[in-house]
Amino acid sequence: MSRVSPTFSPLYRQIKSLILQALEGGEWRPGQVIPSEQELAVRFNVSQGTVRKAIDEMAADNILVRKQGKGTFVASHNDPRQMFRFLRLVPESGDLTHPKSVPIDCWRAKAGQEAARLLAIEPGAPIIVVRRVLKFVQKPIVADEIYLPEELYSGLTLEVLQSWDSSLYSLFETRYGLRMIRAQERIRAVAADRAAAELLEVDEGTPLLSVERVTYTYGDRPVEWRRGVYSTIDHFYLNELT
Amino acid sequence: MSRVSPTFSPLYRQIKSLILQALEGGEWRPGQVIPSEQELAVRFNVSQGTVRKAIDEMAADNILVRKQGKGTFVASHNDPRQMFRFLRLVPESGDLTHPKSVPIDCWRAKAGQEAARLLAIEPGAPIIVVRRVLKFVQKPIVADEIYLPEELYSGLTLEVLQSWDSSLYSLFETRYGLRMIRAQERIRAVAADRAAAELLEVDEGTPLLSVERVTYTYGDRPVEWRRGVYSTIDHFYLNELT
DNA sequence: AAGTGGTCTAGACCACGTC
DNA sequence: ACGTGGTCTAGACCACTTT
Numbered sequence A, B: 001m002s003r004v005s006p007t008f009s010p011l012y013r014q015i016k017s018l019i020l021q022a023l024e025g026g027e028w029r030p031g032q033v034i035p036s037e038q039e040l041a042v043r044f045n046v047s048q049g050t051v052r053k054a055i056d057e058m059a060a061d062n063i064l065v066r067k068q069g070k071g072t073f074v075a076s077h078n079d080p081r082q083m084f085r086f087l088r089l090v091p092e093s094g095d096l097t098h099p100k101s102v103p104i105d106c107w108r109a110k111a112g113q114e115a116a117r118l119l120a121i122e123p124g125a126p127i128i129v130v131r132r133v134l135k136f137v138q139k140p141i142v143a144d145e146i147y148l149p150e151e152l153y154s155g156l157t158l159e160v161l162q163s164w165d166s167s168l169y170s171l172f173e174t175r176y177g178l179r180m181i182r183a184q185e186r187i188r189a190v191a192a193d194r195a196a197a198e199l200l201e202v203d204e205g206t207p208l209l210s211v212e213r214v215t216y217t218y219g220d221r222p223v224e225w226r227r228g229v230y231s232t233i234d235h236f237y238l239n240e241l242t
Numbered sequence C: 001a002a003g004t005g006g007t008c009t010a011g012a013c014c015a016c017g018t019c
Numbered sequence D: 001a002c003g004t005g006g007t008c009t010a011g012a013c014c015a016c017t018t019t
Helices: A010-022 A037-045 A049-060 A115-119 A158-162 A170-174 A194-198 B010-022 B035-042 B048-060 B115-118 B159-164 B168-176 B194-200
Strands: A064-067 A073-074 A088-089 A100-109 A126-136 A139-148 A182-191 A206-215 A219-231 A234-242 B066-068 B071-074 B090-091 B098-108 B128-136 B139-149 B181-193 B207-217 B221-230 B235-242
Touching: A010 A037, A010 A049, A037 A049, A037 A126, A049 A064, A100 A158, A115 A139, A139 A194, A158 A170, A182 B181, A206 B207, B010 B035, B010 B048, B035 B048, B048 B066, B098 B159, B115 B139, B115 B221, B139 B194, B159 B168
Parallel strands: none
Antiparallel strands: A064 A073, A088 A234, A100 A126, A126 A139, A139 A219, A182 A206, A182 B207, A182 B235, A206 A219, A206 B181, A234 B181, B066 B071, B090 B235, B098 B128, B128 B139, B139 B221, B181 B207, B207 B221
16 A cells, blocks of 8 residues: 555665765774774664674675674775785695785876776776786786776876785775775686787787776775786686685 | 683574575475474574574575565575576676577596596596587587586486476486585686587687586585586676675 | 673564465 | 564673773
């Protein structure tokens, strides 16, 4: 009879939105504790169980991290466990050494059609392009180009990149306050062209994985596009299907 | 002082195990409703909220599917939404037509070292090998070989495969009662050999995705190993990183 | 001992689907 | 009208960490 709620949204989702807003507004920074469930319940005037359910979802989204006895923390790419969350490449040998990002070049450009579409900016808008190589135990395994909206990364230079000794996302988070929440990859097989072959030290024509990634921050806003090639001679791309 | 529980397991997980046992025992079959939360609460002598939490996890694991107002159902590969849950290949054109599995051959063999290791059976144990092609709109895009422990799939023949007009997992579920819960894929780039080139109608040497998959049922028991090559000329492998 | 998240309960009420 | 899952509350107690 009376259609009460064509757009019904449960309380805990509204609380989730409020917490998300506070995060976007920088009220609590990555790595820090947020207030206890009880405090948030008082603040938002709901029961502790409702806050709990909101936080449950955000923990499932990898936005928050619960630690029993200590509190709930804002997820950070500086955390070793989160650091290579988006890298699915695994050595055949199974050794778990962290890869090292080696920046090669960094320049300003204008967004082309594809970059504009994927980054949801205007064609011709200023972007920053980074070219780099990822090395596992000295060996170059990945060669990418990374496209960033200049507006969000102003001041990023090759020097900045070279002076940073950890993952790129940890740099982006620390210096630009950007939190990467999720990403989408499109994978194809391609033959190494001359440039890729040189960078990865393989023969021209070697089959490589072509990986395109768009990375999103809060509210599904795209903030990074990268495309690269992966050498799968000594490594493979591992994917869990659930 | 008194270390009460070095292996503490909350009640709802114990309930989860009990429900899992009932599923493995075939008490409720894929596609069917299971008893209501209230009934299960009475049966296991816990509160409805505790059953709820157990079912929450199993729904997150894609083992059960909740339907508000109707009940909770055992997930089934006959369900159109689950049917191609493990297939990540998407046409560039974006059209969503279902692929068609075309079996080519099916024979008995003995497990080699690799098959035995991945399927957790004895080397030399009887297995069934299926060779098939996946077609999208008539075009062959995937060529696979599928390795199955004979014990679990006895009676599987080419005729059976050919007379089945849906996904393989839906056949395996319907005919052998096997429920695929999760899978793990290892992806590499390779050059098409003669056989692959013929099956996929591409030139020899064309870069292809090599995809190896091990699929697990309840209790992380491996029940299928497949390896195949994907043509990524008109399609790509889509992966969500979360 | 005090504070945090984690579990468990019981009861009320809402939204959805079926009869 | 009834039964199902979905939400929300309030309170008790457990497990883990810090003081």
